[in-house]
């Protein structure tokens with residue numbers, strides 16, 4: 001990644017981290033909209049993990065049980081953030097798999113819980129596909145990393161309907177280039193109505 005690229009990407013993330021309040025969605029997808037395959041993500045982009053951590057650090061994060069389980073044990077819970085996990089399974093919260101999570105039975109409960117923890121003025125919904133599909137009418141911002149790869153997947157980014165518009169992108173045209181050569185771009189979407 002060039003120095004100029006690095007500076008632009010870092011500035012974009014830091015500006016968002018310092019300005020977004022309310023409910024944000026954050027995800028990474030291929031150009032074709034794939035966000036997951038077999039419980040994992042079909043790319044390797046350390047620059048996106050850095051962006052994700054800078055953006056969400058200090059704030060509660062909400063995710064579905066399957067996304068929680070997609071994290072390697074050593075990254076669970078995500079440090080510096082209250083990890084709120086939703087499941088319909090009664091009793092799962094007492095299982096060893098749930099250790100380190102605040103487990104709640106619905107998205108509404110997750111949003112409520114997020115208001116009682118540190119950094120709750122901004123809450124980030126991390127997915128996955130099932131949870132994103134329920135969240136596009138309640139979030140005000142979506143921060144999307146688009147990765148210029150073709151990959152098969154079983155989980156897809158949500159449709160952001162006509163109430164959403166792309167506000168800014170880095171770079172405005174073309175791609176950033178990661179150290180490993182992967183091309184990617186950050187876009188901030190805002191919900192304008194609905």
Ligand SMILES: NC(=O)c1ccc[n+]([C@@H]2O[C@H](COP(=O)([O-])OP(=O)(O)OC[C@H]3O[C@@H](n4cnc5c(N)ncnc54)[C@H](OP(=O)(O)O)[C@@H]3O)[C@@H](O)[C@H]2O)c1
Nearest residue numbers: 027028036039040064065066067087088127128129130131
């Ligand atoms: N690229 C990215 O940025 C990104 C981000 C996140 C995840 N992912 C990928 O996405 C995949 C996982 O996504 P997914 O769609 O399969 O699953 P998911 O959305 O992470 O989790 C689905 C589970 O969440 C619980 N759930 C969902 N809605 C609920 C509700 N309204 N109330 C209570 N519980 C609810 C249910 O758990 P129970 O079955 O326990 O009831 C459901 O099975 C993985 O491949 C992961 O790597 C990618």
